[in-house]
Amino acid sequence: MPTQEEKEQDEILVRDMKAGHMEAFDKIFELYQRRIYALSFNMTRNQMDAQDVTQEVLLTIYRKIDTFQGKSAFSSWVYRITLNATYMKLRTKKKEQYVSLDEGLPNFNHAGFQNEKISDWSKSTDSLLFSNETKGVIEKAVELLPEKEKVVFILRDIEGLSTEKVGDILDLTIPAVKSRLHRARLFLRKRLSNYFDEYKTRSSKK
């Protein structure tokens, strides 16, 4: 959640902007352009698309500020406009890729206990973290997430917003946010596990 101070600052900026003070818009531009661009870029992974979305969002803020009623935080409103513009962008070029999120869980026996060997690669990723290969695998895995899970994962785990804030932006209940987040994490964990296990096998053969 934004701090009380940020919220108050936003309220003043919105009020000034509604009163026609251009400096308030300039300040909003400075405060929000990176957040708008980053969210859109992480959703589309395309610089041109993120630039188009950012421009569109800035224009919408400028044109529609009078319709903003302050029922939710200004930042939530900006995130929502950003997501709408991003979805429009994705629709125009979307080749929907379906993946099953079920593969994120390990195998259980009938009593619900794990049946497969789980390797713990969590301590051995440092040297791999900044390799382009690892980066590519992570980017691809996130890209493959279905949209509903992807947006929750990006807002919560990448942008670092609170679960409550994500619920506010997406108009979801807290349990719904957590459920999507959990499914996304399970899917990504499985993908990364496959990659790190394979990497280990490759290295041991060398």
Next chain:
Amino acid sequence: MICCKECIDLLCDYFEGTLNPDTAASLEDHFKDCPPCVSFLETYRQTSDLCRKTLTPVEIPEPVQIKLREFVKNYIQSP
């Protein structure tokens, strides 16, 4: 004792710190006796960390910065 499947279902709440104390305690009891679940827990946590470190920070590239400033100047400040 709760089973592995239940444990994994509770991980999100466990990390959010929103489990009730009894459930959190049974989860931790399970971890004491179940190395596969500990591995699962560690890699689950590491997944979010790795993704964040890889995908952030997103900085706006200089040419895009310039385009955005021009856009604001041309279409918003003097429409």
